[in-house]
Amino acid sequence: MRIVIIGSGFGGLNAAVEIRKKLKHSQLVITVISDREEFIFRPSLIWIPFHKHSIKKFTFPLRPTFEKIGVNFIEKSVKSLMPKQNYVICFDNEIIEYDYLILASGASPDWARIKGIEGKSASIYDISSALKTRKRLEQINEGEPIVIGVAQENPNQGIAYEFLFELDTYLNERCIKCPMTFFTYEKELFDGNGKESTEKLEVLMAEKQIPYYCNVSIEQVDDEKVYLNNGEQLPYSFLLVLPPYKGKECIRSSKDFEHENGILPVHETLQSVQWENIYVVGDANNIKGRKTGRAAELQGILAAENIVKQIHHEPLQSFQHDTLYLMELGKEGGMFIKQGTLKWTTSGMIPHMMKRAFEKYYLLKFS
Ligand SMILES: Cc1cc2nc3c(=O)[nH]c(=O)nc-3n(C[C@H](O)[C@H](O)[C@H](O)COP(=O)(O)OP(=O)(O)OC[C@H]3O[C@@H](n4cnc5c(N)ncnc54)[C@H](O)[C@@H]3O)c2cc1C
Incomplete structure (x- = not known):
């Protein structure tokens, strides 16, 4: 066999x-x-x-x-x-x-499905693109407009929220102020993960004065702007989009x-x-x-x-979704979501330490 x-x-x-x-x-x-x-x-x-x-x-x-x-x-x-x-x-x-x-x-990542985006968006899907993104962020200057977004059909939107809040923390620590805009094709922020998760993110976006657009898709990207289907044109100097x-x-x-x-x-x-x-x-x-x-x-x-x-000619089992998700939000703490409901939110370093502990456990288990 x-x-x-x-x-x-x-x-x-x-x-x-x-x-x-x-x-x-x-x-x-x-x-x-x-x-x-x-x-x-x-x-x-x-x-x-x-x-x-x-x-x-x-x-x-x-x-x-x-x-x-x-x-x-x-x-x-x-x-x-x-x-x-x-x-x-x-x-x-x-x-x-x-x-x-x-x-x-x-x-x-299927960049070809978004008109004009190829080579313009930063990425964190593999080691080499994450290192390139690091290099670009080392060179970011005060005032450069930043756009972070989730394109239509992307199947793991949480990564964009984590990146947004990590970036906010990173810039604050370096005393660099850049205008940031966020967009997503989701109907509301982090849709499908309970009303409380959406509300928590809405509050954070307001506190940090990050304007955002929900329920939008990208029509096109050129060297200077992202064109959304609601007519908005978002100027960018640094762009990170999660693609299909x-x-x-x-x-x-x-x-x-x-x-x-x-x-x-x-x-x-x-x-x-x-x-x-x-x-x-x-x-x-x-x-x-x-x-x-x-x-x-x-x-x-x-x-x-x-x-x-x-x-063994026995009946097969079906896959049962188990939607555990721990989302870290830079220095704002994080949220733990289970079966589409916010279970708890916390501030400080706890979510970061939990994510690191899970990584350690995984590496110890298999290496
Ligand atoms: C920045 C980032 C943050 C994330 N955060 C989280 C998180 O907090 N929690 C979470 O649960 N998930 C998270 N994810 C998602 C998670 O990493 C992926 O969903 C997961 O890696 C998918 O696992 P996979 O085994 O299906 O595919 P992959 O991990 O992509 O593995 C595919 C494998 O196939 C091999 N392969 C591909 N093509 C070939 C070929 N032609 N021949 C031979 N081998 C091939 C590759 O080398 C690799 O070993 C995150 C992902 C990213 C990028």
Whole structure:
């Protein structure tokens, strides 16, 4: 029995560990293929532009982790998938066959869907873009207009609020005053997370005199302005927009998959709607709800459990959303949201320390 997992982020790593725990028989070969040898605890990327963390502290090499539990690790990039024939092809043309496949390849920012934005927005989706953003912010001068926003269809809006308040704290600490504007396609600030979360953010925006627009989309971006569909034109010198996502190239170039911009439709069991021996987890699938590391982790575990059930001809389980979210708001503290309701808010360093503690726990558990 060959189980192949593509990707070793939150989804892929948890899936591999869970299958190893649940299936012990000697004929089982588990292989993880990933184009990176290290695990990146991506939520911690938010601190890189503000000199609040070091990359070494939230990454670790994966090969020793997988060797310890008897999982093969292949550091290669997958070029395409052949679901009819049950194999995947790597860029060096190596073919890897499977009986079950878990696709945990994540998603990429889809800048091309916003007219004119390519190359103009800062980004924090990976290490190199977070470092570039840090460099740009080191050079920011008094009075430069700043625009932070969430573009239509972005599936993890929380990152924009965290960035906004981190940036506000960073500028205050440096005694630099810049006019900031925020926009989002959400109907209200941080929509869907309870009235209290929205109200808390409204109060903070008023206190900090940050004007904002909700329920808007971007029509176009040029070198000087963001053009919103409500007619507003927002001048910027520093711009950070969270864009829509697209699925990875290996999915987009595989002719036997129906997909929406590379994002794969799945049943509630996380099985591909087309191929019952393929499971898709995390940012790569079209399950509704915020795309988070937490969701990817739970889906990785469920895909592993469902493969074991499928092998034993038992009924499969459906994915249950569990929307725990801890949002840090710079020096303003943070909010803890559970199942769409604000559970508590706090000021000071507690949310920051909780996020760091969770990162430490994760790294200790897996490295
Ligand atoms: C700045 C920031 C802050 C965030 N904050 C939070 C937070 O506070 N809480 C939270 O829960 N989530 C947060 N998230 C979201 C979270 O990080 C993602 O939702 C999560 O990483 C998705 O996990 P994944 O396993 O689906 O995909 P990824 O983490 O993107 O992993 C994809 C894996 O696939 C591999 N891969 C891709 N293509 C190929 C290929 N062709 N061949 C081989 N390997 C391939 C990659 O190398 C990687 O190992 C944040 C994200 C960012 C960027």
